[in-house]
Amino acid sequence: MKGQQPTLGAVLRDLRARFGWTLKEMSAKCGIPVSTLSKVEHDRLTLTYDKLQQLSQRLNIRMSDLFAETSASEEPQVTARRSIGRIEDAFRVNTPNYDYYYLCTELRRKRMIPIITRIRARTPEEFGELVRHQGEELIYVLQGRVEVHTEFYDPVVLEEGESIYIDSTMGHAYLAAEGCDEAVVLGVCSSADEGLMHSLMNLHGEAVL
Template structure:
C-alpha cells in the first residue's frame, strides 16, 4: 500500500519520536501548549508563522525542516499523488497585508503552491515595499476587487471572475479595491526552487516583523 502523505502533524510526531519526547516535554521545550501540539499532530490544527518560527528557534531546527520530506529518491518516480485542499486543514499565515491559507501542505517538494488569500491593504503606503520572489504566479479574484501594482506596468483593477499571471520576480503588490473591505483571491505560485514553500513563509514573516517595528517606532 502507498504510504500516507506527510503533514505538519506527522512531521512533529516524527520529530518527537526521534528525540523520545513526550507531548509534555515538547511543550516545555517549544513553549507551545500541549493541547495545541496534540491538535496539530492529529491534523486538526495548523500553526501560524509566529508559532512555526517559535518551534524552529526553540527546538533548534530549520524552518524548512517543518515542510521538507526525507531523503529524495535519486530517480524521480511518477507517484500519482494527489491532495484535497480544505480551509480547515490549510496552513494559515497572517501578515499585515494578507491572510494566507496554504492548501495541500502534506505534499512535499511540489513546484506549485496553491493558496487562498484575503487581501486587506488598501494603499501602497499601507502595503510597504513591493514583494519579489522566485517563479511565477497566477491570481484569480474570487470575491471583491483587487488592484494589482507591478514594477513595470501601470496598476490594473481586477473584479471577481478576472485573473492575472505575472513573473513573481517583478515587484508586485495586491491591494483591496476602492470601497472593498477585503478581497479574496485563489492563487497558484510556481518555481524551480526546491524549497519555495519555506521561502514564501520566510518572506511573509520578515515583512510582518518589519512592519511591526515601524509601527512600534
C-alpha cells in the first residue's frame, strides 16, 4: 500500500541492491553474520539498537536511513533549499594554523560543509598533529601554493587552480608551501554523519571566534 512504512528488511535489501553487494559482502562490511542479515531481510528478525548503530557506522550511512524509504522508484523530494555564501556573512574561526570562514551557516543538517580557509602554518612542526574527521573533502587552491601532508602518501604541492580530494578519516594537514607566506583554499567537507559540523568545530580546540 502506498505510504506504508517499509520494514527494516526491505530497507536492507534496497541498500544491498544499490551498492550491488551480496549478503556475504554486506556481512563482511558491517560485521553482522550472513544468517542474521538473511533473517532480517525476510522480516523474521529485527536488530537491536547496538547492531543498528554498528550497521550505520560500518556502512557509513545515517541511522535515519535505516527507518526511511530508500527505493529508487520513490519520487525525490524537492526541498528548494538555497543559500548565498558571502565572506562577510561567514562564521569565522581563528586558530594558530588557519582562519576558517564557514559559509551558508543558516542551512541546518547540510550534507556538505563549504569553508574558505586561510592557511598560515608553513612546517609540519608548526602545524602539529595531523587532523582526522569523518567523511571526505575536496580542497581547491584559490591563492598561493599549498603543501598537502597525509598519513599514507608523500607530501604534494598544489598550485593555484589545482585541487585534491581525500578521505578525511586519514590524517592530513594543509601548509603554506615554500616561498608562500599564506594560502587561501576553498574546502568542501561531506559526510553521511549528521554531526559533521560539530566534529569539525571540535577540531579547532581553543579557537578564537
